[in-house]
Amino acid sequence: MSTVDLTALYPVDGDDITRLHARLAAAADSDDVLDVAYRIVDSPVGPLLIAATPLGLVRLAFGSEGHDAVLQDLSDRISPRVLHAAARLDPVARQLDEYFSGRRHGFEVSLDWQLSKGFRRTVLEHLAVDIGYGTTASYGTLARLSGSPRAVRAVGTTCATNPIPVVVPCHRVVRSDGTLGGYRGGPVAKRALLDLEGVR
Amino acid sequence: MKPPFEKVVARHGPTVLRVVRAVLGHADADDAWSDTFLAAMRAYPDLPCDANVEAWLVTIAHRKAIDIIRATTRRAIPVADTPDTPSREHAPDAHLELADAVAALPTKQRQAVAYHYLAGLPYAEIATLLGGSAAAARRAAADGIATLRRTLAHNPFDASPHPEPSHEHS
Numbered sequence: 606m607s608t609v610d611l612t613a614l615y616p617v618d619g620d621d622i623t624r625l626h627a628r629l630a631a632a633a634d635s636d637d638v639l640d641v642a643y644r645i646v647d648s649p650v651g652p653l654l655i656a657a658t659p660l661g662l663v664r665l666a667f668g669s670e671g672h673d674a675v676l677q678d679l680s681d682r683i684s685p686r687v688l689h690a691a692a693r694l695d696p697v698a699r700q701l702d703e704y705f706s707g708r709r710h711g712f713e714v715s716l717d718w719q720l721s722k723g724f725r726r727t728v729l730e731h732l733a734v735d736i737g738y739g740t741t742a743s744y745g746t747l748a749r750l751s752g753s754p755r756a757v758r759a760v761g762t763t764c765a766t767n768p769i770p771v772v773v774p775c776h777r778v779v780r781s782d783g784t785l786g787g788y789r790g791g792p793v794a795k796r797a798l799l800d801l802e803g804v805r
Numbered sequence: 806m807k808p809p810f811e812k813v814v815a816r817h818g819p820t821v822l823r824v825v826r827a828v829l830g831h832a833d834a835d836d837a838w839s840d841t842f843l844a845a846m847r848a849y850p851d852l853p854c855d856a857n858v859e860a861w862l863v864t865i866a867h868r869k870a871i872d873i874i875r876a877t878t879r880r881a882i883p884v885a886d887t888p889d890t891p892s893r894e895h896a897p898d899a900h901l902e903l904a905d906a907v908a909a910l911p912t913k914q915r916q917a918v919a920y921h922y923l924a925g926l927p928y929a930e931i932a933t934l935l936g937g938s939a940a941a942a943r944r945a946a947a948d949g950i951a952t953l954r955r956t957l958a959h960n961p962f963d964a965s966p967h968p969e970p971s972h973e974h975s
Binding site: 624 | 806807808809810811812814815818819822823826827835838839842843846847849850900903904907918919922923
Protein backbone atom coordinates (compact mmCIF):
# COMPACT_ATOMS: atom_id res chain seq x y z
CA MET A 606 0.00 0.00 0.00
CA SER A 607 1.46 3.35 -0.95
CA THR A 608 1.88 5.91 1.79
CA VAL A 609 1.89 9.65 1.64
CA ASP A 610 5.16 11.26 2.75
CA LEU A 611 3.95 14.70 3.72
CA THR A 612 7.25 15.91 5.14
CA ALA A 613 8.90 15.54 1.73
CA LEU A 614 6.02 17.51 0.27
CA TYR A 615 6.92 20.63 2.22
CA PRO A 616 10.69 20.97 2.05
CA VAL A 617 12.16 23.54 4.46
CA ASP A 618 15.71 24.67 3.87
CA GLY A 619 18.15 26.70 5.94
CA ASP A 620 17.40 29.87 3.97
CA ASP A 621 13.73 29.66 4.96
CA ILE A 622 14.58 29.50 8.63
CA THR A 623 17.28 32.19 8.37
CA ARG A 624 14.84 34.56 6.67
CA LEU A 625 12.04 33.90 9.16
CA HIS A 626 14.39 34.08 12.14
CA ALA A 627 15.61 37.54 11.09
CA ARG A 628 12.02 38.69 10.70
CA LEU A 629 11.16 37.31 14.14
CA ALA A 630 14.14 39.02 15.76
CA ALA A 631 13.14 42.40 14.30
CA ALA A 632 9.49 41.99 15.28
CA ALA A 633 10.39 40.81 18.79
CA ASP A 634 12.64 43.81 19.27
CA SER A 635 10.04 46.36 18.14
CA ASP A 636 7.33 44.60 20.19
CA ASP A 637 9.45 44.69 23.37
CA VAL A 638 9.59 40.93 23.83
CA LEU A 639 13.29 40.56 23.00
CA ASP A 640 14.46 40.39 26.61
CA VAL A 641 17.93 39.07 25.76
CA ALA A 642 19.55 39.48 22.33
CA TYR A 643 22.86 37.76 21.67
CA ARG A 644 25.40 37.11 19.00
CA ILE A 645 28.84 35.55 18.72
CA VAL A 646 31.84 37.63 17.61
CA ASP A 647 35.33 36.42 16.72
CA SER A 648 38.27 37.76 18.67
CA PRO A 649 41.97 37.02 19.23
CA VAL A 650 40.94 35.28 22.49
CA GLY A 651 38.42 33.07 20.73
CA PRO A 652 34.71 33.41 19.96
CA LEU A 653 32.94 35.72 22.40
CA LEU A 654 29.24 35.58 23.17
CA ILE A 655 27.78 39.03 23.79
CA ALA A 656 24.28 39.47 25.16
CA ALA A 657 22.22 42.59 25.75
CA THR A 658 18.90 43.46 27.34
CA PRO A 659 17.04 46.63 26.28
CA LEU A 660 19.07 48.35 29.03
CA GLY A 661 22.48 47.43 27.69
CA LEU A 662 25.24 44.84 27.54
CA VAL A 663 24.56 42.29 30.27
CA ARG A 664 27.00 39.46 29.53
CA LEU A 665 30.18 38.69 27.65
CA ALA A 666 31.33 35.09 27.69
CA PHE A 667 34.48 33.33 26.54
CA GLY A 668 34.24 30.12 24.56
CA SER A 669 35.69 28.23 27.52
CA GLU A 670 32.55 29.01 29.52
CA GLY A 671 30.44 27.02 27.06
CA HIS A 672 28.10 29.30 25.16
CA ASP A 673 25.12 26.95 25.45
CA ALA A 674 25.52 26.89 29.22
CA VAL A 675 25.77 30.69 29.27
CA LEU A 676 22.55 31.05 27.26
CA GLN A 677 20.77 28.66 29.60
CA ASP A 678 22.00 30.68 32.56
CA LEU A 679 20.72 33.92 30.98
CA SER A 680 17.41 32.20 30.32
CA ASP A 681 17.16 31.12 33.97
CA ARG A 682 18.35 34.37 35.57
CA ILE A 683 16.96 37.08 33.27
CA SER A 684 14.29 35.73 30.92
CA PRO A 685 13.84 32.74 28.62
CA ARG A 686 12.99 35.18 25.83
CA VAL A 687 16.51 34.83 24.46
CA LEU A 688 17.07 35.18 20.72
CA HIS A 689 20.04 35.41 18.40
CA ALA A 690 19.63 38.97 17.13
CA ALA A 691 22.53 40.92 15.73
CA ALA A 692 21.27 44.48 15.49
CA ARG A 693 21.17 45.33 19.20
CA LEU A 694 24.76 44.17 19.56
CA ASP A 695 26.16 46.05 16.58
CA PRO A 696 27.76 48.89 18.58
CA VAL A 697 29.35 46.47 21.07
CA ALA A 698 30.65 44.23 18.28
CA ARG A 699 32.16 47.18 16.45
CA GLN A 700 33.82 48.54 19.59
CA LEU A 701 35.23 45.12 20.49
CA ASP A 702 36.67 44.91 17.00
CA GLU A 703 38.31 48.31 17.45
CA TYR A 704 39.59 47.33 20.89
CA PHE A 705 41.17 44.11 19.67
CA SER A 706 42.83 45.92 16.79
CA GLY A 707 44.31 48.45 19.23
CA ARG A 708 42.32 51.39 17.93
CA ARG A 709 40.06 51.74 20.99
CA HIS A 710 41.08 52.21 24.62
CA GLY A 711 37.67 52.52 26.25
CA PHE A 712 34.12 51.30 25.66
CA GLU A 713 31.16 53.58 25.20
CA VAL A 714 28.22 51.21 25.53
CA SER A 715 25.43 51.16 28.08
CA LEU A 716 25.70 48.32 30.56
CA ASP A 717 22.99 46.35 32.32
CA TRP A 718 24.38 45.49 35.75
CA GLN A 719 21.55 43.21 36.84
CA LEU A 720 23.76 40.12 37.12
CA SER A 721 25.92 41.86 39.75
CA LYS A 722 24.33 42.83 43.04
CA GLY A 723 25.41 44.88 46.02
CA PHE A 724 29.12 45.02 46.79
CA ARG A 725 30.02 43.14 43.63
CA ARG A 726 28.37 45.77 41.55
CA THR A 727 30.19 48.52 43.44
CA VAL A 728 33.51 46.80 42.80
CA LEU A 729 32.84 46.33 39.09
CA GLU A 730 31.67 49.90 38.63
CA HIS A 731 34.91 51.16 40.17
CA LEU A 732 36.84 48.76 38.00
CA ALA A 733 35.13 50.04 34.89
CA VAL A 734 35.92 53.65 35.71
CA ASP A 735 39.08 53.77 37.81
CA ILE A 736 41.53 51.37 36.16
CA GLY A 737 42.40 52.64 32.73
CA TYR A 738 43.67 51.02 29.57
CA GLY A 739 47.22 49.75 29.81
CA THR A 740 47.38 49.90 33.61
CA THR A 741 46.89 47.33 36.32
CA ALA A 742 45.82 47.39 39.95
CA SER A 743 46.05 44.83 42.73
CA TYR A 744 43.00 43.22 44.28
CA GLY A 745 43.82 45.20 47.43
CA THR A 746 43.84 48.50 45.55
CA LEU A 747 40.48 47.72 44.00
CA ALA A 748 39.14 46.83 47.45
CA ARG A 749 40.30 50.22 48.72
CA LEU A 750 38.77 52.02 45.72
CA SER A 751 35.52 50.22 46.44
CA GLY A 752 35.48 51.52 49.97
CA SER A 753 36.14 48.18 51.69
CA PRO A 754 39.92 47.85 51.99
CA ARG A 755 39.72 44.56 53.88
CA ALA A 756 37.42 42.86 51.38
CA VAL A 757 40.30 41.68 49.18
CA ARG A 758 38.98 38.13 48.93
CA ALA A 759 35.48 39.34 47.98
CA VAL A 760 37.04 41.54 45.31
CA GLY A 761 38.86 38.49 43.95
CA THR A 762 35.61 36.55 43.76
CA THR A 763 33.89 39.49 42.11
CA CYS A 764 36.53 39.72 39.40
CA ALA A 765 36.42 35.96 38.88
CA THR A 766 32.66 36.09 38.31
CA ASN A 767 32.51 39.38 36.37
CA PRO A 768 29.59 38.92 33.95
CA ILE A 769 30.99 41.45 31.45
CA PRO A 770 34.75 40.77 31.18
CA VAL A 771 36.89 42.67 28.65
CA VAL A 772 34.43 45.60 28.63
CA VAL A 773 34.53 45.74 32.44
CA PRO A 774 38.30 45.19 32.56
CA CYS A 775 38.89 42.68 35.34
CA HIS A 776 41.92 41.48 33.35
CA ARG A 777 43.66 44.60 34.69
CA VAL A 778 43.39 43.36 38.27
CA VAL A 779 46.41 41.30 39.30
CA ARG A 780 47.96 39.93 42.48
CA SER A 781 50.03 42.25 44.61
CA ASP A 782 53.06 39.96 44.09
CA GLY A 783 52.86 40.73 40.36
CA THR A 784 51.49 37.35 39.24
CA LEU A 785 48.39 37.44 37.12
CA GLY A 786 45.79 35.78 39.32
CA GLY A 787 42.77 33.97 37.97
CA TYR A 788 40.55 34.92 35.07
CA ARG A 789 37.17 33.83 33.81
CA GLY A 790 38.56 33.41 30.30
CA GLY A 791 41.65 31.57 31.55
CA PRO A 792 45.21 32.80 32.19
CA VAL A 793 46.13 32.76 28.50
CA ALA A 794 43.31 35.16 27.65
CA LYS A 795 44.24 37.42 30.57
CA ARG A 796 47.85 37.56 29.40
CA ALA A 797 46.76 38.21 25.80
CA LEU A 798 44.56 41.15 26.83
CA LEU A 799 47.35 42.69 28.94
CA ASP A 800 49.81 42.18 26.07
CA LEU A 801 47.36 43.89 23.72
CA GLU A 802 47.24 46.86 26.09
CA GLY A 803 51.03 46.95 26.33
CA VAL A 804 51.22 45.85 29.98
CA ARG A 805 54.38 43.89 30.74
CA MET B 806 14.83 24.50 33.37
CA LYS B 807 13.35 26.21 30.36
CA PRO B 808 15.58 26.37 27.28
CA PRO B 809 16.29 29.79 25.75
CA PHE B 810 13.65 30.64 23.13
CA GLU B 811 16.35 30.47 20.46
CA LYS B 812 16.42 26.69 20.99
CA VAL B 813 12.66 26.51 20.52
CA VAL B 814 12.95 28.24 17.16
CA ALA B 815 15.80 26.00 16.06
CA ARG B 816 14.09 22.80 17.21
CA HIS B 817 10.54 23.44 16.05
CA GLY B 818 10.77 26.16 13.40
CA PRO B 819 10.91 23.77 10.42
CA THR B 820 7.97 21.65 11.59
CA VAL B 821 5.79 24.69 12.21
CA LEU B 822 6.67 26.02 8.75
CA ARG B 823 5.63 22.71 7.15
CA VAL B 824 2.37 22.75 9.08
CA VAL B 825 1.41 26.28 8.05
CA ARG B 826 2.45 25.62 4.46
CA ALA B 827 0.17 22.59 4.40
CA VAL B 828 -2.73 24.39 6.07
CA LEU B 829 -2.45 27.78 4.34
CA GLY B 830 -0.34 27.31 1.25
CA HIS B 831 3.05 28.79 0.52
CA ALA B 832 2.03 32.43 0.06
CA ASP B 833 0.67 33.00 3.57
CA ALA B 834 2.96 30.57 5.38
CA ASP B 835 5.66 33.10 6.24
CA ASP B 836 3.13 35.44 7.85
CA ALA B 837 1.58 32.61 9.85
CA TRP B 838 4.99 31.35 10.99
CA SER B 839 6.03 34.84 12.08
CA ASP B 840 2.75 35.53 13.89
CA THR B 841 3.04 32.16 15.61
CA PHE B 842 6.58 32.56 16.89
CA LEU B 843 6.09 36.17 17.96
CA ALA B 844 3.00 35.20 19.98
CA ALA B 845 4.84 32.16 21.35
CA MET B 846 7.81 34.25 22.40
CA ARG B 847 5.51 36.69 24.17
CA ALA B 848 3.85 33.89 26.13
CA TYR B 849 6.92 31.69 26.59
CA PRO B 850 7.82 32.79 30.16
CA ASP B 851 4.40 31.56 31.36
CA LEU B 852 4.58 28.19 29.60
CA PRO B 853 4.91 25.36 32.16
CA CYS B 854 8.35 23.74 32.04
CA ASP B 855 6.90 20.29 31.33
CA ALA B 856 4.62 21.44 28.50
CA ASN B 857 4.79 19.77 25.09
CA VAL B 858 6.34 22.70 23.26
CA GLU B 859 5.61 21.47 19.75
CA ALA B 860 1.93 20.83 20.52
CA TRP B 861 1.75 24.29 22.09
CA LEU B 862 3.28 25.86 18.98
CA VAL B 863 0.90 23.98 16.68
CA THR B 864 -2.02 25.23 18.77
CA ILE B 865 -0.85 28.81 18.29
CA ALA B 866 -0.17 28.20 14.59
CA HIS B 867 -3.68 26.79 14.20
CA ARG B 868 -5.21 29.99 15.60
CA LYS B 869 -2.94 32.27 13.59
CA ALA B 870 -3.77 30.33 10.41
CA ILE B 871 -7.49 30.76 11.10
CA ASP B 872 -6.94 34.50 11.54
CA ILE B 873 -5.20 34.64 8.18
CA ILE B 874 -7.85 32.51 6.45
CA ARG B 875 -10.56 34.81 7.81
CA ALA B 876 -8.71 37.94 6.73
CA THR B 877 -8.11 36.45 3.28
CA THR B 878 -11.74 35.39 2.99
CA ARG B 879 -12.90 38.90 3.83
CA ARG B 880 -10.59 40.35 1.18
CA ALA B 881 -11.18 37.82 -1.57
CA ILE B 882 -14.20 38.06 -3.85
CA PRO B 883 -15.34 35.56 -4.83
CA VAL B 884 -14.61 33.62 -1.67
CA ALA B 885 -11.89 31.05 -2.17
CA ASP B 886 -12.40 27.91 -0.15
CA THR B 887 -8.94 26.52 -0.77
CA PRO B 888 -5.68 28.23 0.04
CA ASP B 889 -2.86 28.92 -2.32
CA THR B 890 -0.76 26.01 -3.42
CA PRO B 891 2.80 25.45 -2.27
CA SER B 892 5.80 26.89 -4.02
CA ARG B 893 6.25 25.74 -7.56
CA GLU B 894 9.88 26.72 -7.72
CA HIS B 895 11.64 23.56 -6.60
CA ALA B 896 9.05 20.88 -6.26
CA PRO B 897 8.86 17.95 -8.68
CA ASP B 898 5.60 17.57 -10.61
CA ALA B 899 4.28 14.71 -8.50
CA HIS B 900 4.87 16.80 -5.37
CA LEU B 901 2.96 19.67 -6.92
CA GLU B 902 0.03 17.47 -7.77
CA LEU B 903 -0.07 16.05 -4.27
CA ALA B 904 0.34 19.48 -2.70
CA ASP B 905 -2.55 20.66 -4.83
CA ALA B 906 -4.52 17.70 -3.52
CA VAL B 907 -3.68 18.72 0.07
CA ALA B 908 -4.78 22.27 -0.70
CA ALA B 909 -8.03 21.01 -2.17
CA LEU B 910 -8.95 18.97 0.93
CA PRO B 911 -11.79 20.29 3.08
CA THR B 912 -10.30 22.56 5.75
CA LYS B 913 -10.78 20.18 8.71
CA GLN B 914 -9.26 17.27 6.82
CA ARG B 915 -6.31 19.40 5.78
CA GLN B 916 -5.78 20.59 9.35
CA ALA B 917 -6.09 17.09 10.81
CA VAL B 918 -3.66 15.68 8.25
CA ALA B 919 -1.13 18.48 8.86
CA TYR B 920 -1.29 18.36 12.64
CA HIS B 921 -1.07 14.58 12.81
CA TYR B 922 1.23 13.67 9.95
CA LEU B 923 3.56 16.69 10.02
CA ALA B 924 3.58 17.63 13.71
CA GLY B 925 2.73 14.27 15.28
CA LEU B 926 -0.11 15.65 17.37
CA PRO B 927 -2.29 12.93 18.90
CA TYR B 928 -5.93 12.92 17.78
CA ALA B 929 -7.18 13.87 21.24
CA GLU B 930 -5.27 17.15 21.00
CA ILE B 931 -6.32 17.72 17.41
CA ALA B 932 -9.91 17.31 18.57
CA THR B 933 -9.52 20.13 21.08
CA LEU B 934 -8.30 22.36 18.23
CA LEU B 935 -10.92 21.42 15.67
CA GLY B 936 -13.84 20.73 17.98
CA GLY B 937 -15.58 17.37 18.06
CA SER B 938 -14.24 14.05 19.28
CA ALA B 939 -10.87 12.39 18.89
CA ALA B 940 -12.61 9.78 16.75
CA ALA B 941 -13.89 12.52 14.44
CA ALA B 942 -10.39 14.00 14.18
CA ARG B 943 -8.98 10.57 13.34
CA ARG B 944 -11.69 10.12 10.71
CA ALA B 945 -10.97 13.53 9.16
CA ALA B 946 -7.27 12.68 8.89
CA ALA B 947 -8.05 9.23 7.48
CA ASP B 948 -10.44 10.67 4.89
CA GLY B 949 -7.84 13.25 3.91
CA ILE B 950 -5.08 10.65 3.57
CA ALA B 951 -7.41 8.43 1.53
CA THR B 952 -7.97 11.26 -0.93
CA LEU B 953 -4.23 11.87 -1.14
CA ARG B 954 -3.63 8.17 -1.76
CA ARG B 955 -6.07 8.26 -4.66
CA THR B 956 -4.04 11.15 -6.07
CA LEU B 957 -0.90 9.10 -5.59
CA ALA B 958 -2.43 6.12 -7.35
CA HIS B 959 -2.72 8.28 -10.45
CA ASN B 960 0.73 9.70 -10.10
CA PRO B 961 2.84 7.62 -7.68
CA PHE B 962 6.03 9.25 -6.55
CA ASP B 963 6.59 7.73 -3.16
CA ALA B 964 5.48 4.23 -2.39
CA SER B 965 7.86 3.74 0.49
CA PRO B 966 6.37 3.12 3.93
CA HIS B 967 6.40 6.23 6.07
CA PRO B 968 6.67 5.70 9.81
CA GLU B 969 3.81 6.89 11.93
CA PRO B 970 4.68 9.75 14.27
CA SER B 971 6.63 8.19 17.12
CA HIS B 972 4.89 10.11 19.91
CA GLU B 973 1.43 8.83 19.04
CA HIS B 974 -0.76 8.74 22.12
CA SER B 975 -4.30 8.25 20.92
